[in-house]
Amino acid sequence: xxxxxxxxxxxxxxxxxxxxxxxxxxxxxxxxxxxxxxxxxxxxxxxxxxxxxxxxxxxxxxxxxxxxxxxxxxxxxxxxxxxxxxxxxxxxxxxxxxxxxxxxxxxxxxxxxxxxxxxxxxxxxxxxxxx
Numbered sequence: 001x002x003x004x005x006x007x008x009x010x011x012x013x014x015x016x017x018x019x020x021x022x023x024x025x026x027x028x029x030x031x032x033x034x035x036x037x038x039x040x041x042x043x044x045x046x047x048x049x050x051x052x053x054x055x056x057x058x059x060x061x062x063x064x065x066x067x068x069x070x071x072x073x074x075x076x077x078x079x080x081x082x083x084x085x086x087x088x089x090x091x092x093x094x095x096x097x098x099x100x101x102x103x104x105x106x107x108x109x110x111x112x113x114x115x116x117x118x119x120x121x122x123x124x125x126x127x128x129x130x131x
Contacts, residue, residue, distance in 0.1 A: 006101040011089040024088055025060050036082040042068060063091045074106045077125040 014020050017034035021027075028034065029041045046064035050057060070090075071083035091097050109125075116122035 005104070007099045009090060009100045009102065009105040011086050014086060014089075017085050020088070021085060024063055024092060026056075035085055036080065037067065037085055037088075038082045039068065039071075040081070042083075059094070062094060063088065066091050066094075066097070074102060075109055075125075 014035075018028050021029075021034060021037070025046075027045065029038065031038075042064055046061050046068075049061050053061070067083050067088055070087050071077075071080075075084070075087065090100060113122070113125040117124050
């Protein structure tokens with residue numbers, strides 16, 4: 001069960017995506033537009049945990065996996081095949097990540113998507129299971 005009544009899910013506007021990605025995942029794709037992290041880059045890089053990982057490697061792989069999981073469950077947008085880097089802010093401190101109201105933000109994302117569909121602005125995005 002994902003929590004609905006906990007800390008508000010917010011973030012700050014990032015100005016330097018490359019440095020932010022390197023700080024939290026150690027590596028960064030060689031692309032110009034880094035506001036989204038493509039799954040085609042992250043899956044081969046973080047899909048398999050190295051043998052005898054250091055604590056830092058374990059944290060980086062865990063962040064990458066959770067970032068992928070969040071983008072394919074709560075903030076689903078099948079047309080993108082990528083994840084907004086801004087979500088990585090929520091996974092900096094894994095102890096803190098569990099304190100967020102993920103359920104509330106999932107519903108807000110779903111309602112916003114439904115609003116866009118009703119206004120014929122966009123296709124459906126969001127966790128259809130909640131619908």
